[in-house]
Amino acid sequence: MNQSVLTDLQALICPLVVIVLGMIVLLLDLGTGDGPARRRLIYFVSLGGLVAAALLAVANTTIPNAGVGVTPLTHFGGGMVADRFGGLFCIVLCIIAGLAITMSDRYLEEKSLNSGEYYALILFSTSGAMLMALAYDLVNIFVGLEILSVALYILSGFARRERRSEESAVKYFLLGSFASGFLLYGMALIYGAVGIALKNTGLLQPTGTSFTNLGVIARTIQESAETGGAPITASPLFIAGVALLIVGLAFKAAIVPFHSYAPDVYEGAPTPVTAFMSAAAKVGAFAALIRVFGILLPADNASIAQAAVPFHAVLWGLAAATIVVGNVLAIRQTNIKRMLAYSSIAHAGYILVGVLASSVPGASQNAKDAVIYYLFTYTFMNLGAFAMVIWLGRDGGEYTSIADYAGLAKQQPLAAAAMAVFMLSLAGIPPAAGFLAKLYVFTSAVQAGLTGLAVLALVVSVIGVYYYLNIIVAMYFRDPVNDFSSVRAGGARAAALLSAAATLLFGFIPAGVFSPTIQRDQPTAQPILGAAEKSPLPPAVAVVSPQP
């Protein structure tokens, strides 16, 4: 018994360390005297703790992923799961929190914001996202999401003396609460559908688990299909539940049409918070999306797959819309934070392409790895770009207009070069890491039969090239309008340069555990770009029609 508790705890070591770290930071904030020494202590304790948490999570990355054919290694009565997938997400989240904290030091000082609460909230929020990645029960996913979100609501209003920050917090809170409601309602409907199915088929509920447990749901789906009756995936309750679940998670990941809050919230929130939430909320939401869809819409069984067809179509449409809307609306932005907000929407679309591919057998493992790699590199390039905005600000203010950065290359060549690296990487130009991320995701998409979507995404991503270049045009091709001789620097510079180095480096060398191993197709004589591509629903078609 003790042994099992220990393994349970070890599986969840990463979020546990981060939560405890958050509490320690709060205590330090209360217990020690005021002043710069305390700020520095809290700063370094937080960073050190995150490094430790990330290192502890590495152990979990050797456990095979839960999925088809692999019984997941669950903990806490089946409510949590420890696998490679969750472990990698935890590490990415540690990096996000670490960079966000690193870039906050001078910013908080200049705005005279309380650093203890701030760091603790970032840590709590991070642990929430980690729980989402490790959860194996719908209820746990919801709890993780709320921990993530509530802390983010507070953080976005953290500069409470600024109107825009207040507005941002209120908008985020109101819309976020609605989204949580949708999510919870969806979970309740799925709970009901599973319960009915278990009762009808006379299957006994395994003791100690609930109808919201993903393992139970997976088994119920499987057995309801095998008993010959209508599979649970075809029941209206279940379909409505999944639909609402999509809405809730899509909101957190800022997927069109649930994205409209993002630009306002990103613009109004304190910049380090924007940086943090642009990555952390997405990572949490995508982890949950992949985990949940792998279970709820398994594509490896013909009769179940049929029921999944409409959802694949919906996700296809959402991904296409997100990529198009995010990229198109980003063009007209003159505010760099809003531009990055729309760009992050576009990137959510690319990631969603990978998520969609992950629900297709054969491409599933590749796609999951590709999505994780994408989020890993996205973290560096996106947080790096926000860190630049903080780095170049001063006297409690920031240059938020793109035109403000004119001539930066003449005054701060290093800063301009780092920003150019982020922009080229976000645009997917090799040899920056953003290119490999796109390559991996689109490779898995083509493999999953989503060639049409991959082509669309690639073509639309050219629009991205245009607006990212706008920033380079300003920095390098225009004459200076602002004086960048005295800038904020500090942790923001460290975070930006670190991110730039990582962005460049991971374009050249494999990124260790994060590098996906993309296997090729089975060497059959299937057409590469055959009929599957013309159909609007390639994955499902490929599944339903048995291979010759």
Added chain:
Amino acid sequence: MQNLPLLSLLIALPFITAVLIGLAPAKSARTIALLGSLATFLVSLPLLGVASIAPTRGGFAFEQNVPWLPNVHVSYHVGVDGAAALLVVLSTFLQVFAAAYSQETIKERVKEFYLFLMVLEGALIGAFSSLDLILFYVFFELSLVPVYFLIGIWGGKHRVAAGNKFFVYTVVGSLLMLVSIIALYLRAGTFDLLAIKQTLVSLPPTPTAMLMLFTGFALAFAVKTPLFPFHTWLPDAYAESPIACTVLLSGAMAKLGTYGFYRFCLFLFPEASQQAAPVMVTLAVVGIIYGALVAAVQRDVKRVLAYSSVSHLGFVVLGLFSFAANGQVVPQALTGALLQNINHGISTGALFLIVGIIETRRGTRRINELGGLWEQMPVFGRLFLLVTLSSIALPLTNGFVGEFLILLGAFQAYPLAAALATTGVIWSAVYMLWMFQRVMYGPVTNPATRRLRDLNGGEVALLVPFVVLIFVFGLFPTLFTRGLNLSPTEIASPASMTAAREAAPAPALAQGQP
């Protein structure tokens, strides 16, 4: 000799030079760049042997194959055949003159200028010698970045618009190529060019799929070359970029497009290339005539040359696809096309340097503000005339050999297209000589011309090597054609790659074959 990592050294040298420029004080940037370019050029000279003695017909020399991203079977696989070797040497040659020319003309942000110039050279050499699709794609795209900055920072009045157009346009093309590359990877399990070729031979996809894969590659190269109607970025980019960049852009980088057709389209998809040949040949001929006619009415010397490039590169594409259509009968079309690739680089590189000299002295490139330059600059006039004659393919110059071989081949495959293309030769005489006449002859209309001085020793040294090469290639073309004189089986059959395969067996291939 064959086992020297010569290509890696060649790729690395420009990047090392770029790093040195970055670290050194701004004052020494010029010197370091010139020395680095010279060193790269000297190191590249052994590659000429690949073209002239053809030690590996249809295979690759100086091959090196090291895993790079083993997780997705991307390898650092480089090697050159005759065509690629000549293009690498052409790039390093032009780079020396681009760097030398810029010594006096680039005054501001000197350090960054040479840094970008060196990165561009490195990317070009890398792209010409890549035998891995991802490696090629990375260099292909990387080459855009320095050009973008070169145009955007040191370019003319409309530099920002020209740079953006250039960048976005070429990226669109190459993204479609990326889709084709991904599809090939999923079939072959590797990005290695030779292993992919083997898979395509042993497990051929449907003809439709082949054609789609071909189209992805062809669009990228059509934009890069550029082939009509994908040429609209070119006049602005050429006209707005600084001379050194235009020289590399037109002389070497545009060859990425024509070389890409040869290396990837003709090699991987010979059947699809054959199917697509009528379309490609039509576009090439339209480009030849259209480019020539538009060049004739330009008012800016640089734009005349820009449109002339559209016309001349149309000949190269005509040759390549005449060969693809009927290669057994007309192997000379390929030889001509590959040779013309180099010839165009030499002539156009020299012509753009000449425009640069005119512009620095007179402060304008507008034809109607020039005139009567010969009186003041007779030495310059003679050199300019020789290069002009080479550009219009006068016999004894390099241009003649290439265009003659191309037309000879094209006549047997597409008589009508060849006949129409031949008028392009006449048109090029029209626009080039007319431009030359208005710039160099006639009365001096502008008093500023009176103050011009003739070329100094350095400038003569800048142009004379080009003139020498024009005659070397014109009189002794066979010196370099042995490596280019390939039959269709040699460029498109895996049997010819035996040498290369034995040198470096593709790892993913072995496990893929049941």
